[in-house]
Amino acid sequence: MTDRPRVNEAVKRLVVRESRVSVDPGTIDDLEPLNGDLLRVNSLGFLGMLVRLEDELDVTLPDDIFAGRAFTTVADLVDVVVDLVREES
Amino acid sequence: MDKILDDATRARAELPPPGDERYDRYCEALADELSSGWADVLAANATDVAQGTRAGLGPELVDRLALGKRHLDALVDLIARTRVALPTVTAPTVGHRAGNGATVRRLPKPLGVVLMIFEARPTVTVEGALLPVAVGNVAILRGGTEIAATNQALAVVIGRALKDAQLPTGTVQVVTDPDRRLVRALLKRHDKIDGLIPRGSPSLIDYCLTSSTIPVIASGGGVNHLYVDRSADLELAARIALDSKLGEPTACNTLELVLAHEDVAEELTRALLRAGAGLAEPWLLRVDPRLAAAVPPGAPVAELAAADNGREFLERAVGIRPVAGLDEAVAHIRRFGSQHTEGVVAADPASVEAFLAGVDAATLVVNGSLRLHDGPTMGLGPELSIATGRLHVRGPVSLSALLTWSWVVDAGGRLRGETEAAT
Numbered sequence: 001m002t003d004r005p006r007v008n009e010a011v012k013r014l015v016v017r018e019s020r021v022s023v024d025p026g027t028i029d030d031l032e033p034l035n036g037d038l039l040r041v042n043s044l045g046f047l048g049m050l051v052r053l054e055d056e057l058d059v060t061l062p063d064d065i066f067a068g069r070a071f072t073t074v075a076d077l078v079d080v081v082v083d084l085v086r087e088e089s
Numbered sequence: 090m091d092k093i094l095d096d097a098t099r100a101r102a103e104l105p106p107p108g109d110e111r112y113d114r115y116c117e118a119l120a121d122e123l124s125s126g127w128a129d130v131l132a133a134n135a136t137d138v139a140q141g142t143r144a145g146l147g148p149e150l151v152d153r154l155a156l157g158k159r160h161l162d163a164l165v166d167l168i169a170r171t172r173v174a175l176p177t178v179t180a181p182t183v184g185h186r187a188g189n190g191a192t193v194r195r196l197p198k199p200l201g202v203v204l205m206i207f208e209a210r211p212t213v214t215v216e217g218a219l220l221p222v223a224v225g226n227v228a229i230l231r232g233g234t235e236i237a238a239t240n241q242a243l244a245v246v247i248g249r250a251l252k253d254a255q256l257p258t259g260t261v262q263v264v265t266d267p268d269r270r271l272v273r274a275l276l277k278r279h280d281k282i283d284g285l286i287p288r289g290s291p292s293l294i295d296y297c298l299t300s301s302t303i304p305v306i307a308s309g310g311g312v313n314h315l316y317v318d319r320s321a322d323l324e325l326a327a328r329i330a331l332d333s334k335l336g337e338p339t340a341c342n343t344l345e346l347v348l349a350h351e352d353v354a355e356e357l358t359r360a361l362l363r364a365g366a367g368l369a370e371p372w373l374l375r376v377d378p379r380l381a382a383a384v385p386p387g388a389p390v391a392e393l394a395a396a397d398n399g400r401e402f403l404e405r406a407v408g409i410r411p412v413a414g415l416d417e418a419v420a421h422i423r424r425f426g427s428q429h430t431e432g433v434v435a436a437d438p439a440s441v442e443a444f445l446a447g448v449d450a451a452t453l454v455v456n457g458s459l460r461l462h463d464g465p466t467m468g469l470g471p472e473l474s475i476a477t478g479r480l481h482v483r484g485p486v487s488l489s490a491l492l493t494w495s496w497v498v499d500a501g502g503r504l505r506g507e508t509e510a511a512t
Contacts, residue, residue: 014292017291017292017295018290018291018292019400020291020310020312020399020400020401020403021396021397021399021400022396022398022399022400022425023396037394038394038396040403042147042150042403046208046209046233046235046289046290046292046293047206047208047233047234047269047272047289047293048208048289048290048291048292048293048294048295048296049290049292050269051269051272051273051292051293051296051300052292052295052296054269055296055300063234063267064144066145070145
């Protein structure tokens with residue numbers, strides 16, 4: 001599997017769990033807002049999200065991966081993580 | 090990491106037993122040191138808040154980091170309540186006489202070394218340094234990097250209190266190393282750490298539950314429901330529903346979804362809107378489309394979506410969905426609930442009993458607010474969190490939940506062989 005689908009799946013699982021909502025992560029649209037009617041991601045960059053992503057993707061993420069950036073949709077989040085995964089590999 | 094664990098092990102061996110007067114002295118000193126050192130804590134906290142703002146954290150997250158006078162007042166009050174509760178919690182238990190004539194009793198013992206992992210709430214640092222330690226545990230506290238400066242200042246305050254009370258310095262260790270590899274390494278040390286208490290986001294709780302072999306006291310989120318039976322007093326049910334949510338909308342013991350018997354669901358929708366009409370702060374009723382006819386024009390409602398099943402609304406909002414009856418409500422709760430707090434409103438005792446038999450959660454509330462699920466309110470004393478696990482600790486994580494025990498058999502010279510020969 002290439003980086004993007006793998007990261008996409010991991011990120012969607014994460015944002016669904018963080019939003020405390022019971023939906024199939026596979027049904028989340030890439031352009032779904034991170035804070036909208038469906039998703040409510042309000043712990044971006046905190047310890048739990050970082051260790052989860054690191055374990056799922058087997059990468060080390062910098063502490064400030066989400067700092068100073070504007071994230072509107074799931075795809076925005078995926079883009080940043082994909083770039084990092086590529087840099088690491 | 091080895092130093093942290095070595096210091097913890099040494100402190101554990103040196104600590105006096107639960108009930109020793111030094112723990113009360115520690116509580117008193119912690120309150121004093123917090124009060125006298127609060128300006129330093131606030132200065133450090135301002136650094137964290139500024140850093141968080143620079144890093145682009147939203148206002149809600151920054152608000153989580155920020156400390157003020159009200160936090161100090163709440164912490165000092167928690168310490169006072171802990172001191173009041175300590176003598177009862179650590180008192181020797183009355184034994185019973187076994188069949189062989191020996192007296193059997195339980196002696197309170199601390200859990201041992203407790204690791205708390207949490208994110209952006211600095212008050213948790215103080216709670217973690219207070220409640221576990223007051224009953225004889227060693228606490229290793231690893232907070233989020235967002236509150237690193239605050240935690241460093243709090244570590245100084247806590248260290249002074251330990252010294253004032255003549256407790257070992259390693260009794261509380263505030264880990265400020267931001268390296269997440271340290272967290273991972275600590276989670277693997279079940280040989281040195283006896284209990285793990287994560288507090289924070291769902292990802293953090295999940296991670297601790299799935300990545301560590303250390304027993305976890307998990308305080309997961311609350312996807313809580315209120316079943317309103319057709320026998321219920323609907324005006325009472327409406328007041329219960331609103332009180333269950335609006336007092337503290339983001340707390341884990343609040344209501345998310347009302348499951349209303351279909352015979353009364355429309356009337357209950359109207360009752361909820363009437364009960365909430367005069368409230369000073371705005372709120373939202375999320376209504377199942379099947380109940381749309383019950384909503385008057387201009388009412389503060391939104392549609393309750395299918396995806397809202399199992400959702401925690403971390404806002405001033407409550408959902409309402411009709412169900413065919415108790416069986417459907419129980420099935421819904423089993424599928425979407427988090428076994429935290431579930432409630433029933435019913436005048437019919439048979440409905441209440443059926444609900445209690447069918448639903449399994451840390452606390453079941455009958456004809457009352459879900460927010461009654463609270464250690465102090467339940468008369469259980471101060472609480473660290475509310476646990477949703479199934480073993481040992483369930484519901485309020487009170488001081489007694491942070492203790493285990495040794496069975497003491499006062500045998501008076503009895504031998505097992507003699508007992509078996511006699512029976």
